[in-house]
Amino acid sequence: NAGVTQTPKFQVLKTGQSMTLQCAQDMNHEYMSWYRQDPGMGLRLIHYSVGAGITDQGEVPNGYNVSRSTTEDFPLRLLSAAPSQTSVYFCASSEGVTNTGELFFGEGSRLTVL
């Protein structure tokens, strides 16, 4: 009963390093997304995908890349980490578009950029 699985749970990077946050779901959901959570700002959408091979930008896409080669996986890449990217990142999925349906969230990945 895995749902949405994110790895790693914690990561510390130095400025300029790159890394990939992994996200996998086993519910055959078409829609997947990445959010970042910052104090006082709620959740902000970074990138999303409505199906394999299709991705689009959210509210705060700069500094991040995504790809969707399979229905199950939706990795988030930080190209050159900056201290402003210190945050908690959540991957979420749903059956279809999210305006009326339920989003299922992973447990989050806490990233610190020094």
Added chain:
Amino acid sequence: GNSVTQMEGPVTLSEEAFLTINCTYTATGYPSLFWYVQYPGEGLQLLLKATKADDKGSNKGFEATYRKETTSFHLEKGSVQVSDSAVYFCALGSSNTGKLIFGQGTTLQVKP
């Protein structure tokens, strides 16, 4: 554009107290409205939702009514428990974009 505004926290209550967390929204079209809850160290999970005006969502003793005339979706519970301590997020599902927009979250702490 579409937006969600929640009351600022933290909200601190004693066990069995009445809870209200205010949420108002701005939207075009006919959005769906949601409350999500985040327990410590976990991801968000759906608490309740309402998809049209005057609908009432309810779950685990929590309720919220979709009020189009006041553009509000306030969360209420008659008697809170220590286990309700969490961060609560109001969210709007935009019928234009198909995306969810979250409020900033309200931290609830319930003391025994």
